[in-house]
Amino acid sequence: MGGLLNAIELSAKGLSVQRAKMNVTAQNIANAETTRTEEGGAYNRQRVVVAEDKVTGNFSSYLRKADVQLARTNQKHLGGGMHAGGQRSELSSVDMQVIEDRESEGKMVHDPSHPDANEEGYVKYPDIEIVNEMVDMMAASRAYEANTVAISTAKKMAETALDI
Secondary structure: OHHHHHHHHHHHHHHHHHHHHHHHHHHHHHOOOOOOOOOOOOOOOEEEEEEEEEEEEOHHHHHHHHOOOOOOOOHHHOOHHHOOOOOOEEEEEEEEEEEEOOOOOOEEEEOOOOOOOOOOOEEEEOOOOHHHHHHHHHHHHHHHHHHHHHHHHHHHHHHHHHHO
C-alpha cells in the first residue's frame, strides 16, 4: 500500500509543478504588452525551473525525526522480503523555483507616440512570443492531466486491493 501512496504523493507534486507552470505562462501572456513595471522598464518573462531534490534515509531515521513511538515486535515476525532493515532508500522530491529572464533584450518597436518611447521613438516590449507561451501552456496542461490520471489509477488500484 505504501507504493501506491508514494505514487499519489509523487503525482501530487507533479500537479503542483504543472499548476505553477500554467500560472507563470498565463502571467507571461497577460504581460506580453507591458512596457512599464513597478521596478521600471518592460516586463521580464518568467519561467519555472524544476530540479530533483534527493533526500536519503531509511524509515527508522524518519520515524525518529517524527518522534513517534511504535510497539516493538520480534524481528522473526517480519518475514519475507518485506523488512528493509538498515537498507537506505532514496526518496525523491521536487525543488521548484520561478525565475525572471533579466538578460532578455526585449523587442524594440518604433512608436514615437507611446508614453514609454525613448528619445529615438522606440519602445521596449517584453521578449514574449505568444505562440511559444501557448505551447508551454499546452505541455503543462497535458502533464497536469497525466498526473491526474496517475492519481486516479492509483486510487482504483487501492480500491481493488481492498476488495480482495
